[in-house]
Amino acid sequence: MKDQTPAKPDAFQLSLLYFPLLYLLGGGFILWHLQGLAAGVMFALGWIYLLPPLLCRLVLALFGKPLTRDALPQSRSFRIWWFLTQLQMLFNRIGVLEELLRLVPGLYGSWLTLWGSKVSPFSFWARDILVSERYLLRVEAGALIASQAGLAGHIVNLDDQGRHHLLVAPIVVERGAILGIRSGLGPGCRVGPGEMLPAGRMLPPFSCWRNGRKQPCPH
Template sequence: AVLYLLPPVAARLLTAVGGKPAGRYVPGDGAFLVWWVTLQLQTLFLRLPFLEELLRLVPGVYSAWLRLWGSKVGSRVYWSAGTVVLDRGYLDIGDGVVFGAGVRLNGHVLAKEEGRLTLIVDVVRVGAGAAVGGYSLLTAGTEVAPGESLRACLLSPPYSKWEGGRRSKDAAL
């Protein structure tokens, strides 16, 4: 039990004290460090994915565990085998969402902006009743409208909005 409880509780305490980073940061920023430490607390689960698959065997347990990390997860969410969540505190998932096999939810990406390495970190939002096709990648700030159905193998760049089968780019970029 300690294996599953200590890392998310430590991450929640850290973000309660240091704030939950959202936006763009360069290495060395205080917010970058907070994000980096919370990512390190998740490393065991990234390296040994069967630990998360065990939680997904019992309906509702994996969603509850993600809530412990600080995510918002609705009821009746289906997490298919092989789903990977890189930033467990950066999800906002509505009721009745279905994730296809091998979906990746990355609350962060690293990019080169203005010649500097930049961390882009933000919540991935998937509206109620949406379906995300297998082997898709949703990155920082992606928003999927309620009821939307995304095709398999979709790559969603940061801050993309998906509605009516189309992607629009957020003006904040």
């Protein structure tokens, strides 16, 4: 009989859970000691919006994107993905930070590009959108992402031994495509040019939406 006890996270995974809080506290500590309103505002904006994506780009340059179809927690790909996930956690927890960027047309797409994605500044993003891998998107000009849509470039599954298996792949939304309200794309998904993914429709990993229907994507 196989052991059904779930695998426990290691020290690396557990320690990184504190990274977002320590990052926020570290920024607050430095801000407290700065002199002048202008210097404080510039530092806060850079600490929150620029340093995380720049650190992400550094990690990607050194180790590459953690693309994988079946990575275990002890693998290199899983560890890179886990670190990049914690690097984005501040924006996952405090959604208003991204909403402020969306007030300025084109700014949010440019910011996602800074993370390592390729997002046209001429794409439109509504409110309450979930993006889990900000470095793994390609969103072309004229694309429209409706409210509460989700773009999740990863999935973690459990096997019968309680081990986690990670799947990570890019997401593509082509020119003029529309993601309906509460629709969702999994890793490796693609929505074709000018297509509309209906409201509430969820595409499983490596699915394409073309000619108004779901099709398998090559992978």
